[in-house]
Amino acid sequence: MSHDHGDTAEAGHHDEALPHEHSSEGEEGHHGGGGHSHWGDNGANTPFEKSMERLGVYHPLLVHFPIALILAAALAQALNLAGVRGTNGGTVRFLVWTGALGGLAAGLLGWAHAGPMASDEAGIMLAHRWIGSSLAVGLFGVAAAVEWHRKSASRLSAFVLNLSLFAAAAAVAINGFLGGSLAHGGMNHLMGMGS
Secondary structure, three states, X not given: OOOOOOOHHHHHHOOOOOOOOOOOOOHHHHHOOOOOOOOOOOXXXXXXXXXXXXXXXXHHHHOHHHHHHHHHHHHHHHHHHOOOOOOOHHHHHHXXXXXXXXXXXXXXXXXXXXXXXXXXXXXXXXXXXXXXHHHHHHHHHHHHHHHHHHHHOOHHHHHHHHHHHHHHHXXXXXXXXXXXXXXXXXXXXXXXXXX
């Protein structure tokens, strides 16, 4: 397999690439190591797939909003638990609901960006895909916990809210880090260990 990147066909393939799509990575890098899959095994071929791929370029832009909103919700809830004046459940509720809606949009655009799973997809991309997909759905569970606690204010509802919100915030932070490693050439590159 040749890795001559001066080849015009290879250069043409990356003309519309985003800055994080490195033509120096081989297929192993895209699927199993640091990069992301490029629409499964065969790339985007149909008009629908190409439209989805173009729409998916907005995933890196949109994903920052739910990350910030859920982390801010966790901070607001920590301040509530600490009894800091000026914080309240309404703030947490707003942040969780907007984070859940943003997370759903980011998750859908993430699938549009990466495309279907490649047969050899593994590592960072696989983890990022499934943590993100779980968050896209699971954040609505956190929103349900917010609503339950708002109505009942019991110890059990408080426990479920705190557990789900802080776990979601941790998952968002981890998945954001994984997404950053994909966008910037892999884990070694992101950690300053790349060449």
